[in-house]
Amino acid sequence: MFSFVMNGICLDNNSDLINNLKLIEDKMSDINTLATQFIQEKNLALFNQKIEITGFLYLQKPSSFAWHINTPLEQRIILKSNNVVQWDEDTNQVQKINLSSNPTFNIVMDQMKRWISGAYLSLVDEYIVEFKKSEFMELKFFPKDGTMAYKLIKNINIVFQEDEKYIESITINERNGDSTSFIFFETQINIVLDPIVWEVNPRDK
């Protein structure tokens, strides 16, 4: 009887969570294009000090995604469907990667696409999700044992903007003690994106 009741409670909680995630997904599904600035802070055991990275993020549904880093080193990562084009000012080389032949990169890009596009329902199989709503709406993801993410990630925190239209910040806490946080600001939704954001042009050194 007890387990029956408990199952009912969990089921209720679970269905609430699913409903909330569905609501977020519905809201974010209105986003067709997105342009936002970000500050990324990396606290890594490998380095003495934290690394601060600034840049822009562009998104165009269904499957285009651009990651422009301005400091400390200029970098471009452009994803279009299954192909990634990568460039950095240091090497000034354009590298083309087919995600099919690069499983680790594929996993990263796939996960990033889900975090920033709001496709959270698809993450329920891999993560235990906690939903919190106080001043800001907040989602906490704990990787389930046996998944690939479990080996690397302790948890992921997503905080939404006040108007809940988009994400305010994402924090990834890794198992080895490293952590990375993204703060998004000056977010523009459903604007016409300049085609240049999908281009990578090596410069003359």
Added chain:
Amino acid sequence: MTNKLFAKFFEILNKYWKTIIILVGLILIFSIFKLFTIPFNNNVELMLPQNEEFSKSLNFLRESNFSDKIILSLSLNTDDKTVDDLLDTAEQLKNSLKSPLIENVESGVEENNILEDIKDFLEYVPQIITEDELLEIDKEINVKNVKSKLKEGYNKMLSINSMFVSDFIQNDPLNIKTQYLQKLKALVDSIGYRVQFKNGHFVSMDEKHVMLILNTPVFVTDSTESRKLVTYIKQQILLLPNYIDVDIIGGHLHTLSNEDIIKKDITKTVIAMTLILLPLLIFVLKSFRAFLVFIVPVMAIVIAMNLTSYMIGTLSSFVVGLAAVIAGITVDYGIHIYLAMKAGGISKVKEITKPILVGVFTTMGVFASFFFSSINGYKQFAVLTNLSIIISIFLYLVLLPKLFYKKSEKLNIKKLNNKTKIRIKGDRAIALLWVVVIGVFIFFSKGLGFNNNIRDYDGSSDEIFSAEERFHKTWGTENEFAMFVSSGNELEKVLKINENANKLMEESFGEESFANIAGIYPSIETRRKNLFRWASYWKNHNEEKLKTLLQEQGAVFGYSKEAFKPFFETLYTSYVEEEENNKDPKLIASLKQRFLQNTGSGYYAITYFADKKILVDKAREISEKVQNTFIISRNNMANSISVSVYKEVKKLAWIAGCLIVFLAITLLRNIRLTILALLPVITSIFMILGSFSLLGFSINAPAIIATLVVVGLCIDYGVFIVYDCMNDLGAGTLSAVTLSAVTTIAGGGVLLLATHPVLFYVGITMAIGIFSGYIVAAFVIPSCYRLWIVQ
């Protein structure tokens, strides 16, 4: 002398005929019951030549796990569903495939532990770093290179996938070990499939197909078990949702399809033959009892099968099928005896017994030539066919005269003869016409080529070929691989042979690539040497040197003091596992399945390369130098089989030809008569060759075997007509020859409708050969006889 012998033979038959018939009846009943206990072998290998290279290839394919795979390629047939639905269905199908006929189902690779698997591999790498490579590493330990690598690492840490790379930078800051992942990747890519992994599944690049690989204990040539296996798989596929299509790929399907098509073709032939024979019985022979003439070969083959099984053991189904068809030619002797009986009773039968026996011996001579073959199936074929002929002729001589003797109805042989035996006055014109026609066909036969491509005999259905084409397009497996195999009883020895082969192939292949596991999995001895060298190198102050460089140059980029501790901690942790422990890194273990095969009694190490003649020749040269190695090339094997079959058949054709001439001369005891009797044989051979050339066909092994059968029949026609000319038998000889030719041409003609290429070639050869042989026997021999012998 011969006549006295026949008289004695018929006297004995007459005296004891009831006992003989009862005895034959009992033997037949016993044989029919025993038929169900005869062990049959459906293995096509029995019909293939036994040379050393081919045996090795076949043993390898049997012992390794290459041929015992069936691949299922699942695809969506609607746009409404996604790749996730496809993956779910693939998982459902994988879980449903539970049968002793399926050992396991491979659906992809587990991705969850990929990072740990890579780390395990990196720890193992010192075991495979060679002396030359260590020298290269030493060159890289300098300020400039260390600085450059650290900068590269720093940049990587700014990237989006830094989470995955930080461990690798800590464990391998100079990329010393990580570069070996490329070697590993090259080996994985050599597998030949264009594949990506999604949720641990093999997924096509267009994300519309998912692949399952079924490992089965059923060998590809075992048609009985193959049928059970394919039926089971098809049943499970039927349970899948209707938005999924499944292509089944595997050699087993070819075995079954060929068998099914041959069965269908034979059924077609039997029906058509029945439709032709029934009117013959009713309107020409005017007796239903004449049915006995056609049933005797069936009785003979039943008894012969039992005797052959008693003598040899297991019978090949292919041999039985082929021999049963060929034994059917003995019906010709029955027709001769039947018509002789009708024409003049037992005395006429006695008269024609001699030419019949000459025909029997020469025909047996043709099939006896198969005794000289190195192919076991052919030897079985020789025993079974000759026994069938002997039993048939005995049954005809015992049964027919007694059963038809008392009957009053008489067939008007004279009338029938008048219809078919046309007296031609212009013998010279006929002889001349024959010379011209044969000359023309000899001329055309000159340009005829021989097609020894055994793949052309694959009569599998279009459905199978279409599925394979789709599969190749989807999964990019158009390129065929050949294999260089190192073999032996102990793994360590095989690995050493493989290392040696790898070295020689590197020198010989030049730009051409090949995939050998020796680069990442050499012998234990080599790995121990490598490891010892690696440890000595670092202990020789190089560890300290690198530590200092990393600290000095790392400080520029803000690397912490302990940043590369994991690299130094794992410098000496690698150790060589003993063979039996089998604790290789997972990434290597999964590759070993493809490159190293444990057969239970020994090991194979396999090197893959493109199946091109130039490379196969180079590999063969190496194989000749390195003991316990051999080449497996699909193209080469097909050629090797084809060439062996061609040589075999050519040898048999020569033996059969010599035997026929020898037997004809011995039995006819006259050179001129022998030449006349051989006219239909010579004519039919050149008509077949010339017609093939005119029709744009190449001569091939099935056509040569069918020609041997034609030769066996045509020599009969020749012998009968020569005897008829000599003795004016009046025993319906021409009618009998006409009837047997008509039935055989009809049988061969029906095969022209066959779908299977082998049966088609047999059909066209029989039709052309028998028709031309008959025309020459019926019209040219009498004219030549009158011109050459009488005059």
